[in-house]
Amino acid sequence: MSGGSGLPRIRIRGLSKRFNSNVVLEDVDLDIMPGQSTTIIGMSGSGKSVLIKCILGLIKPDSGEILIDGENWLQLEEQELLLRMRRIGMLFQGAALFDSLSVWENVAFALLQQNTGKEEARERAIEVLEWVGLHDIADLMPAELSGGMAKRVGLARTICHKPDIVFFDEPTTGLDPIMSDVINRLIVRLHKDSGTTMLSITHDLKSAAMISDHIALLCHGRIHRQIPSSELDSDQDPMLRQFVEGRAQGPINCSHWGKKIEEAIQR
Numbered sequence: 001m002s003g004g005s006g007l008p009r010i011r012i013r014g015l016s017k018r019f020n021s022n023v024v025l026e027d028v029d030l031d032i033m034p035g036q037s038t039t040i041i042g043m044s045g046s047g048k049s050v051l052i053k054c055i056l057g058l059i060k061p062d063s064g065e066i067l068i069d070g071e072n073w074l075q076l077e078e079q080e081l082l083l084r085m086r087r088i089g090m091l092f093q094g095a096a097l098f099d100s101l102s103v104w105e106n107v108a109f110a111l112l113q114q115n116t117g118k119e120e121a122r123e124r125a126i127e128v129l130e131w132v133g134l135h136d137i138a139d140l141m142p143a144e145l146s147g148g149m150a151k152r153v154g155l156a157r158t159i160c161h162k163p164d165i166v167f168f169d170e171p172t173t174g175l176d177p178i179m180s181d182v183i184n185r186l187i188v189r190l191h192k193d194s195g196t197t198m199l200s201i202t203h204d205l206k207s208a209a210m211i212s213d214h215i216a217l218l219c220h221g222r223i224h225r226q227i228p229s230s231e232l233d234s235d236q237d238p239m240l241r242q243f244v245e246g247r248a249q250g251p252i253n254c255s256h257w258g259k260k261i262e263e264a265i266q267r
């Protein structure tokens with residue numbers, strides 16, 4: 001399904017979410033155009049996961065709009081939302097494979113849910129497993145996989161049903177630098193070959209620069225700055241620089257860490 005020229009595939013307006021007194025998102029605005037790959041970066045606890053969970057309908061925001069191809073998903077009935085979710089792919093941080101299903105059944109999970117025949121689903125699963133370099137493990141169980149293999153199986157599962165929009169939650173967390181590079185390269189290839197719209201969250205700046213064409217800094221509950229990823233090293237915004245250079249001191253308010261830590265880093 002096309003987003004149409006000029007219309008963002010994902011448009012977020014005034015999105016706010018608090019947990020009791022903890023204000024996590026406060027008036028978040030974000031546009032992602034069709035075929036764009038955007039990565040949200042930000043400190044631990046800045047609300048990156050909460051933002052993605054709001055988009056996926058896993059957390060209900062307090063206010064705001066989430067428009068996908070111009071349609072407000074927050075106003076959809078559950079059944080309608082489930083139908084729309086078929087167009088979405090999601091790679092969770094820990095790959096989140098089902099232990100009781102074989103690798104190919106995990107990969108083809110969305111297809112099997114959509115009543116695709118078993119043989120056709122297995123064929124497609126093996127095709128995407130080949131794409132991630134794992135064609136010979138279709139009948140293994142998740143417990144038999146290494147972390148890097150599980151991540152690649154998770155990636156195969158994310159794209160098996162040919163989604164229009166893909167979300168990546170920390171795609172390289174817990175992987176060694178070489179396996180991280182493999183995953184980054186697969187994501188880049190996916191983006192190049194399919195033109196899928198992508199939204200990722202990560203702490204890994206190398207990964208962010210590689211897999212995305214735009215980078216957005218989530219800070220103090222808002223998208224503070226959005227830049228082309230090619231400008232990550234040259235952009236002079238003080239908060240962005242503090243984050244990129246990994247400095248504890250600077251304009252990003254770290255008060256939620258507690259007074260003791262603040263005092264310690266001032267010394």
Ligand SMILES: Nc1ncnc2c1ncn2[C@@H]1O[C@H](COP(=O)(O)OP(=O)(O)OP(=O)(O)O)[C@@H](O)[C@H]1O
Pocket residue numbers: 019022024042043044045046047048049050051203
């Ligand atoms: N279900 C929840 N109930 C209460 N508080 C929550 C819930 N989910 C998240 N939070 C709080 O929201 C804030 C943002 O959490 P979130 O997981 O989105 O951060 P993050 O930017 O993804 O961090 P990290 O990079 O460490 O994964 C944190 O203060 C967290 O404690």
